[in-house]
Amino acid sequence: MHMDPNVSPIIAIEHLSFTFPDNTVALKDVTVDIAPNQVFVVFGPSRSGKSTLLRVLNRLSDLSEGAQRQGRVFFNGRDIFSPAVDVTELRRRLSMVFAIPTPLPGSIFDNLAYGLRMAGIRDAQTIERRITRALEQAALWDEVKDRLQSSAFALSGGQKQRLCLARSLAMEPDVILLDNPTSGLDPLSTATVEDSLIELKSRYTIIMVPHSVQQAARVADRAAFLMGGELIEAGTGRQMFANPKDRRTEDYVVGRFG
Amino acid sequence: MLKTEQAASLPAAQAETTPSRRHSGEWWIEQIIRGAGLSTIFIIGLIFLFLLREGLPAFVRISPLNLLGVRWYPIEELYGLLPLLVGSLLVTVGAVVIAVPLGLITAIYLGEIAPLWQRELLKPLIEVLAGIPSIVLGFLGWVALAPLVQQAGAPTGLTAFTGALILAYMSLPTIISISEDALYAVPKEYRDASLAIGATEWQTIWRVVVPAARSGIVIATVLGIGRAIGETMAVMMVTGNAANIPSLATGMFFQPVRTMTATIAAEMGEVAQGSLHYQALFAIGIVLFLLTFAINSLASMLIGGGKQQRSSQL
Ligand SMILES: Nc1ncnc2c1ncn2[C@@H]1O[C@H](COP(=O)(O)OP(=O)(O)OP(=O)(O)O)[C@@H](O)[C@H]1O
Numbered sequence: 001m002h003m004d005p006n007v008s009p010i011i012a013i014e015h016l017s018f019t020f021p022d023n024t025v026a027l028k029d030v031t032v033d034i035a036p037n038q039v040f041v042v043f044g045p046s047r048s049g050k051s052t053l054l055r056v057l058n059r060l061s062d063l064s065e066g067a068q069r070q071g072r073v074f075f076n077g078r079d080i081f082s083p084a085v086d087v088t089e090l091r092r093r094l095s096m097v098f099a100i101p102t103p104l105p106g107s108i109f110d111n112l113a114y115g116l117r118m119a120g121i122r123d124a125q126t127i128e129r130r131i132t133r134a135l136e137q138a139a140l141w142d143e144v145k146d147r148l149q150s151s152a153f154a155l156s157g158g159q160k161q162r163l164c165l166a167r168s169l170a171m172e173p174d175v176i177l178l179d180n181p182t183s184g185l186d187p188l189s190t191a192t193v194e195d196s197l198i199e200l201k202s203r204y205t206i207i208m209v210p211h212s213v214q215q216a217a218r219v220a221d222r223a224a225f226l227m228g229g230e231l232i233e234a235g236t237g238r239q240m241f242a243n244p245k246d247r248r249t250e251d252y253v254v255g256r257f258g
Numbered sequence: 259m260l261k262t263e264q265a266a267s268l269p270a271a272q273a274e275t276t277p278s279r280r281h282s283g284e285w286w287i288e289q290i291i292r293g294a295g296l297s298t299i300f301i302i303g304l305i306f307l308f309l310l311r312e313g314l315p316a317f318v319r320i321s322p323l324n325l326l327g328v329r330w331y332p333i334e335e336l337y338g339l340l341p342l343l344v345g346s347l348l349v350t351v352g353a354v355v356i357a358v359p360l361g362l363i364t365a366i367y368l369g370e371i372a373p374l375w376q377r378e379l380l381k382p383l384i385e386v387l388a389g390i391p392s393i394v395l396g397f398l399g400w401v402a403l404a405p406l407v408q409q410a411g412a413p414t415g416l417t418a419f420t421g422a423l424i425l426a427y428m429s430l431p432t433i434i435s436i437s438e439d440a441l442y443a444v445p446k447e448y449r450d451a452s453l454a455i456g457a458t459e460w461q462t463i464w465r466v467v468v469p470a471a472r473s474g475i476v477i478a479t480v481l482g483i484g485r486a487i488g489e490t491m492a493v494m495m496v497t498g499n500a501a502n503i504p505s506l507a508t509g510m511f512f513q514p515v516r517t518m519t520a521t522i523a524a525e526m527g528e529v530a531q532g533s534l535h536y537q538a539l540f541a542i543g544i545v546l547f548l549l550t551f552a553i554n555s556l557a558s559m560l561i562g563g564g565k566q567q568r569s570s571q572l
């Protein structure tokens with residue numbers, strides 16, 4: 001789990017365990033560092049704790065009443081669970097996009113402006129500028145620029161997914177958490193999203209649960225393999241998918257189980 | 259089972275014997291269901307006809323000027339409906355203004371904010387509240403609430419406001435539980451999506467969850483009002499039962515009034531069947547019927563509109 005010693009990690013996860021109130025252990029003693037301006041892929045079989053890990057990182061996991069967490073997570077060197085941290089501000093810095101696209105009721109514009117307005121940004125010009133930029137970054141601008149006022153529900157599945165990505169990007173976060181952002185997308189839309197991700201990493205750190213091992217291999221700078229809530233192995237994308245060290249990673253990567 | 263499958267898959271000639279037997283059974287079931295369904299409509303029709311037959315003559319025999327007058331005083335053949343209409347309106351509007359915000363806020367608290375143990379304690383309590391016979395509430399209002407209202411400065415404790423409070427209390431359980439169901443039905447993903455980009459919990463509830471539950475909240479409100487309008491006895495006990503139009507000057511809500519329902523209930527026992535007074539009471543019934551019908555239609559228009567909007571969005 002070593003990386004370039006010259007860059008300090010943007011996120012450091014130390015001995016993180018997470019248990020749901022029904023005693024499901026979703027994460028077991030996970031330790032890993034995530035460097036800035038990379039695509040960091042978290043992959044593994046179903047129910048291995050990938051979504052849980054992402055949700056802990058921006059403390060959406062706080063919503064699980066009665067869940068237990070051990071260990072620590074540092075974001076830019078600060079413990080995200082310290083009482084001094086403003087959760088809302090944290091979630092603006094680490095913004096999350098879900099597997100199922102979740103446009104909110106309202107127009108495309110409203111969806112994109114929502115987070116900004118909630119953050120107290122009132123200036124119409126600022127909002128417009130950030131929305132335009134976010135839509136361009138999410139490769140959606142050309143398709144919706146003429147109908148920003150129409151309902152977000154009228155978009156296609158792929159467009160909705162990119163809308164949700166744009167909604168997060170408009171917040172100008174430091175980290176984008178993507179939980180399977182191309183599930184249910186056709187290959188063409190998938191390629192569009194993947195391309196924009198690779199472009200986005202110059203400005204953002206991207207932590208992503210991939211749709212498939214192939215996708216993981218395509219986009220990962222670094223990758224971590226989870227199984228049963230345990231971090232089996234982490235390394236560069238090349239090493240993880242071409243030459244995994246652990247037997248279980250290898251089995252999964254070549255498709256022997258999972 | 260096997261027979262029906264064969265009947266469905268075999269050519270008509272071979273299946274000829276089975277359908278007739280199956281059909282005769284189904285025919286009967288169908289007729290019974292149809293009869294039950296139609297009888298409901300038939301009975302509603304009968305009620306309406308009866309109401310019209312008994313009440314319509316009043317509109318002919320009593321001059322329009324009298325009917326629109328400001329005094330309801332049957333002994334002197336004064337049948338002004340206005341004070342009763344105003345009475346009903348004041349009590350109902352008052353109840354809605356009190357109950358809807360309170361019910362919605364309670365539902366939000368229960369569904370979104372309260373910790374689990376409070377939820378588990380409060381929900382059954384609210385159901386108990388719904389089960390209290392309205393006459394008991396009326397009694398409570400009379401002995402406990404009315405003195406408080408008077409102490410607060412009203413000329414008497416038995417006022418439109420007191421009635422509105424009691425009615426609000428009666429419609430609260432309906433409004434709370436149905437609004438809460440509506441809030442609960444809002445997909446968890448909406449909340450996640452809103453929180454995940456840094457909206458606060460409160461912003462999420464107010465800007466995402468409540469608007470998404472809008473049509474359910476409208477239903478809750480309408481059912482709540484429905485309960486309020488039809489309620490008679492409890493209101494009669496606490497509103498002072500005075501068929502006056504309250505004067506604007508001294509605070510309309512803090513004077514005695516009498517509602518339409520209360521008037522019918524109070525006077526029905528003493529009128530001779532077929533008399534003018536009797537017909538006038540039925541005329542009130544017609545007005546009530548039309549009002550309720552109008553409110554229900556308005557409600558289904560609102561709900562229908564909401565639904566349509568939603569389905570066109572999805
Ligand atoms: N809200 C919850 N309450 C209880 N258990 C949960 C909850 N959410 C997830 N779990 C459990 O935690 C474990 C990890 O789930 P998680 O969703 O993180 O897996 P995942 O790797 O994202 O799976 P998938 O690939 O299917 O999305 C699973 O056993 C799951 O059943």
Ligand SMILES: [Mg+2]
Pocket residue numbers: 050051052179
């Ligand atoms: Mg998942």
